[in-house]
Amino acid sequence: AHYRSTDEVAAWLARHDERIQCVVTECLPHSRRVAFGQAQSPALTDYPDDRDVMAWLAGLG
Numbered sequence: 237a238h239y240r241s242t243d244e245v246a247a248w249l250a251r252h253d254e255r256i257q258c259v260v261t262e263c264l265p266h267s268r269r270v271a272f273g274q275a276q277s278p279a280l281t282d283y284p285d286d287r288d289v290m291a292w293l294a295g296l297g
Contacts, residue, residue: 272289
């Protein structure tokens, strides 16, 4: 898709927010913004799909 402005991109992101795990960007504010090169290197405090992975793992045992 082609967008004319960052506002159009932000609007698209807002409409699809429930399906987005992270947004790799330097120019848009987003609650799950990730820096370039970091999308495949999550930290322990990152919650993919809004789930606390460490709590989930602790609950397995």
